[in-house]
Amino acid sequence: MGLLQELIFGLVTGSYIAIAAIGFTLIYGIVNMINFAYGEYLTLGAFIGFLAANALPGPLPVAVIAAMIGGGITSIILARGFFTPINQTGPVPMLLTSIGLGIALRNAIRLVGGRSARYIETETSTFRFDAIPEIPVGSVDLLGGFFITSEHIIVIASAVIVFAAVHLLLTRTDVGIAMRAMGDDESLARVRGIDTQLIRDSVWVLAGVLAGLAGVLMAIQTNVSADTGYSHILQILSAAILGGAGSPYGAIIGAYVIGLVLAVSTAFLPSSMTGLSSAMAFVILIAVLLVKPSGIAGSEVREA
């Protein structure tokens, strides 16, 4: 396969990582915690999507909307049950709680949903572009013919819509402006009369909606099993930290960098070592934390 094809796969991967990473980074910025159970929110969203696609006769958007609503409700219930009561204890206990919750959720999903991978069936049309000349360099073809499916276009278009919606939310609505104020300085926000708990709750709902959407897009584009969310959490986290933890715009850039690096490393690694491409995301993560821990646009995370 040509590099051009891998780049399209990279864009698609980057798109759903970006949607999830926005939610992840908003939680980080406003609730001040690394939510390690966030990958399970994606899986939950995908499974709600499966249920909706099977139970409801409606078209695909119905399943997507059901997954988003389900994701938002689950997220606020879990936050109220597990995270809000320990909000004052600091980042490390909250991280550990989310790790414990993640283990429990992942296995509960496996218990209910089984081990097998599933996907949402959609009618796909494929657009082929075979006339592009090949430029082979070693074993890698720098251009080459490629194809793009309607599923790819759905994923990328959904991501663009989400970016626009989040941007409008954060800049044009009172809730969004209050979110940014809280991310900046919680005490000052409270002094200005912002109901911080209400804003925290709305961030949880928003993050859950985004996770549900990312999960159901994954289910449409590839397939989802009980472990899918967990296997993506480090990529989401890398994207958020690369972009600067707490910054949604940084997270979008970070997600596409991660997606493209994964795709390009798949193209250049020998076929016996393609498993290493997922390790590339973690190498980027560590490199960013060592060189510029604040990411592309973010605040200091070093103590001393």
Added chain:
Amino acid sequence: MNVRDRLPSGHGDRALIAGVVCILVGALFALTPLRVQLPSAFYVFVEVGILFVIYGMLVLGLDLQYGHTGLVNFGHVVFFAVGAYATAMLSAQDSFAGIALAYPWPLGLVAGVIAAAILGAAVSLTSIRLRGDFLAIVTLATAEIFHSLFVNFEDIFGGNVGILGVPRPIAAVVSDGDTRLAATLLVLGGITLLTLAAVTRLTDAPYGRVLRAIRADELVTRSVGKSTITYKTQSFVYGAALAGLAGGLFALYNGAVAPGFFTIQVTVTVWIGMLLGGAANHRAVLAGLAIIMGLRLISRFALDVTPVSSDVFASMRLIVVGLILVAVIRYRPAGIWGDPQELGVDQ
């Protein structure tokens, strides 16, 4: 003066004596024709017991890092794995895949400890300044990177099969199965007790007070002239080296290493054990680990009497384990035997 008065009173010294006794008794079984016979219901206890004493070394090292110094290392398994792989690759006689150099096993064990310590030094030199939750992420990512290296470089690490043909020093001198298990448990348990004695000695000393001061307030510790970064690095490297020792001993007990033995599940088990028992208290973390690993025994016995598949049971056990972690942090942040005052956590 009778013998009782001569016995040392500190926990550390008692652990030292108990450890030496265990190793001597174990050696007695291993080197003389003395034989033990275990009831067959006992096997599972001894097997989980051996794993417990090996994980015990991990939890003691982790407690040095987190309980005493406050370093959030969520990739502890990587040091365990590196120790095991280094030992296995140097000492394996003839492996199906991967490197097998067939050096004597003591050399392999030393190399395992050193390799883990070097990795610990590399991680701490680069990342020890990061805030707690970010250090957790870096160590976790390090563990994931090494895991995928072990799986993907088949020529070096043997891929998913791992490295076979690692010498088993105790199995080599004891042919009888029951005696071998008992001797292994005694020798490894003795080494864990010696480790307990060593870390108790370290943390009872003024050195340990500095570590706990760093955990309580790093700025204050720095302001009284202690180089906190040096102390944190040392504590991290000691913990890593201990994990390397545990890994090397695991390889020599198991006779093979493979990526499947070194998943994030190991990290999670020792973390939950430590938090449940009570961080910063060496005997408490071992007790907490015993409770968590005891759950494995329960689920194994319950499996025989309930009509559910082992898959379902494994999922149910992990749900319980995850919820225990959540509950401990929320309702008993200092653990069962921990001291909330000393740990500085809000109840």
